[in-house]
Amino acid sequence: MxxxxxxxxxxxxxxxxxxxxxxxxxxxxxxxxxxxHEPLNDELPSIPASPNLAMASAAPPEPLTALSRWYLYAIHGYFCEVMFTAAWEFVVNRNWKFPGVTSVWALFIYGTCILIVERMYLRLRPRCPVLLRCLIYTLWTYLWEFGTGLLLRQFDACPWDYSQFRYNFMGLITGEYAVPWFCASFIVERLVIRNTLRLRFQEQAEPGRGRGACCAANGYVKAD
Structure with missing residues (x-):
């Protein structure tokens, strides 16, 4: 060369x-x-932080508000009642149309009832085993169903009537629903309440921005 x-x-x-x-x-x-002049490794220019990343670090995600959780609980109860009545109609009358029925009152009844169960869960979790907690939830559900039903009956607005059941009391509650209420209480605690309490919301996140550091906070589930 x-x-x-x-x-x-x-x-x-x-x-x-x-x-x-x-x-x-x-x-x-x-x-x-x-x-x-080419910078060496220790002279590399600093990359400015992304605005979304800085915003996410400045304002950490927060838990859902009580109103947001109430809304999720209300929708859950509303949906479950429609599915339960549809399944009951099929079991009793073999109705393949699966007609599920409920009332708008169910939104307020279920939303408030489960929100109170949430408070019970947070207080009883370190003290009682899960089966005992579900038994307490079931007793509370009976009390809440009777109280709200009695109040609505004063205005001829109670959407349920258990008079045809053998173990009913005033047509507002019935012993035949003890096992379904117990199972529902277990599902509510283990699947609905626990996961709802883990949800985090980022106030500054912009909708539709993809999987950025800030936007990923909306719908983020906090790890235990």
Missing amino acids: SGRRCAPGLRRICVGRRADNGLSTGSSPLLSSPGR
Whole structure:
């Protein structure tokens, strides 16, 4: 290569090759050309933080408000009642139409009832085993169903009547529903309340921005 002349445009490349072959121990002109300075690893310029990342670090995600949790509990109870009455109609009358019925009052009844069960769960969790807690929830459900039913009956607005059941009391509650209420209490605690309490919401997140650091906070589930 010592007798070969390089074209002006390739001169720097040729010099670099000589350095690689051990013909030169100096630094390559590519790294030390006049007027040009390439930063070393410890001189790398700092990358400015993303606004979304800075916003996420400044305002950490917060738990859902009581009103938001009440809304989720109300929708859950409303949906479960429609599904339960549809399944009951099929079991009793073999009705393949699966007509599920409920009332708008169910939104307020279930939402408030489960929100109070949530408070019970937080207080009883370190003291009582899960089966005992579900038994307490079942007793509370009976009390709440009787109280709200008695109140609505004063205005001829109670949407349920258990008078045809054998173990009913005033047509407002019935012993035949003890097992379904117990199972429902177990599902509410283990699946609904626990997961709802783990949800976090980021106030500054912008909808529709993909999976950014800030936007990922909405719908984020806090790990135990």
